[in-house]
Amino acid sequence: MAHGQMSETARTRSKSQQAYHWIQERIAGGEFTPGYRLVLGSIAHELDMSVVPVREAIRRLEAEGLVTFEQHVGARVAMIDDSQYRQSMEALALLEGAATALAARHLTADDLRRARDLNRRLVESLDDFEPHLFTSLNHRFHAVLFAACPNPRLLALVDAEWVRLGHLRDSTFSFVPGRAHESVREHDALVDLIESGAPLADVERAARGHRSATLAAYLSHEHPDEAPAAAGVTTV
Amino acid sequence: MAHGQMSETARTRSKSQQAYHWIQERIAGGEFTPGYRLVLGSIAHELDMSVVPVREAIRRLEAEGLVTFEQHVGARVAMIDDSQYRQSMEALALLEGAATALAARHLTADDLRRARDLNRRLVESLDDFEPHLFTSLNHRFHAVLFAACPNPRLLALVDAEWVRLGHLRDSTFSFVPGRAHESVREHDALVDLIESGAPLADVERAARGHRSATLAAYLSHEHPDEAPAAAGVTTV
DNA sequence: CCTATCCCGACCGTATACGATCCGCTCGAG
DNA sequence: CTCGAGCGGATCGTATACGGTCGGGATAGG
Structure with a gap:
């Protein structure tokens, strides 16, 4: 990354996408095991962003069946029984x-x-x-x-x-x-x-x-x- | 619905879900035809909520392939060619x-x-x-x-x-x-x-x-x- | 008359703020 | 000692705010 950013539009993935990939990698890599609690605030802080993009990412992961979501409780990595x-x-x-x-x-x-x-x-x-x-x-x-x-x-x-x-x-x-x-x-x-x-x-x-x-x-x-x-x- | 709301916890779907179902119905019903522009603000105003839940709903619809999303441009009903x-x-x-x-x-x-x-x-x-x-x-x-x-x-x-x-x-x-x-x-x-x-x-x-x-x-x-x-x- | 440039309005992306809900713990009654 | 009521911290759900990006129309030049 000598020149900082290249084609700014293509290179700059939105924060939602950053969060999405970050979480997905952890799940795929086994770092987040099934049942692991995904706390919005913690992840947001970890990634240095607000909770909003993180929520979107988790919603997407939910739609894909990788995490489960419970009202007012939060998300956790899907238990694949x-x-x-x-x-x-x-x-x-x-x-x-x-x-x-x-x-x-x-x-x-x-x-x-x-x-x-x-x-x-x-x-x-x-x-x-x-x-x-x-x-x-x-x-x-x-x-x-x-x-x-x-x-x-x-x-x-x-x-x-x-x-x-x-x-x-x-x-x-x-x-x-x-x-x-x-x-x-x-x-x-x-x-x-x-x-x-x-x-x-x-x-x-x-x-x-x-x-x-x-x-x-x-x-x-x-x-x-x-x-x-x-x-x-x-x-x- | 004589008594307004019943079991408040089960009945009260979160606004994200309201938005999700609302949009999905319009798409399934043909009211929103392929290519139709889904403007966050308009939908939020229509449903009397803020844009945040609407964004989540649209993200979910995107994950399901019903709508496409373009950075800084917005969502539109997926064109099924x-x-x-x-x-x-x-x-x-x-x-x-x-x-x-x-x-x-x-x-x-x-x-x-x-x-x-x-x-x-x-x-x-x-x-x-x-x-x-x-x-x-x-x-x-x-x-x-x-x-x-x-x-x-x-x-x-x-x-x-x-x-x-x-x-x-x-x-x-x-x-x-x-x-x-x-x-x-x-x-x-x-x-x-x-x-x-x-x-x-x-x-x-x-x-x-x-x-x-x-x-x-x-x-x-x-x-x-x-x-x-x-x-x-x-x-x- | 046609084309290129600039500017402005519309809209998106994200941050922050605040009320609502849940879970675990303490404390008192039986 | 056991169990239920009440309280507090943690976390979620949504609203509002603000800066950034895009696209289209006005304007100036060819």
């Missing part, structure tokens, strides 16, 4: 599956190479298993595959769901380490499928099934008593 | 298809009867075709079918997409009246499928295909030149 986790994963399976299928025909050879490379790094990370790194790479792998989806609305929904799962997504592989090995194999199969020009329905089924399987692994590990049918939209 | 319409319909096909499939096993005989009844009214309305009524009944018909979906998150996404399409959804059947006849036949087939206990995959495919077909009809009517493959997620 097991059932909500399951619901979001189910939705993500759907959305990501479709996005991946729609993107399949638009992937370049370079994209596929990058996907394979990321999966290679995933395999390597299996030895010295680090949930956070694994999750991050996993996200990037899938992002490469569905990013080319020509439907921005769908992409927005997919992203929103990823954000919503937030830090929680780490835990899937922390809790069920065995799932990670199976996961990377499915990744390879998925890329093969896409590369071979398989019918989009097959690609969608594979991508959806992949995530549903992760969910199922989590559920059967956390709630061994529940009927396996709970996995839900594995139907298609 | 053709491409966005297509994208939302595609997303809705996905989400509603899955929600309908997941709900299928939970539908009571009464639910199915209500669905058939609504479709009967749809058939009747075909004679004296009234787009708005038809669309409304159409929504209620589908709502009956997917309301029993055990995944609230999915339902929320479906609802959000319906709201997003808003008034625009009227136009589908206004523009392509022929589609309405085909639509009600598909409705019957869909209910039959559910009632017969067909595999969920079949239900999902049928429900998704139904909406994709509506989209395709719209597209081929509006843009006869485009490749029909544009219909998108008809794949599964």
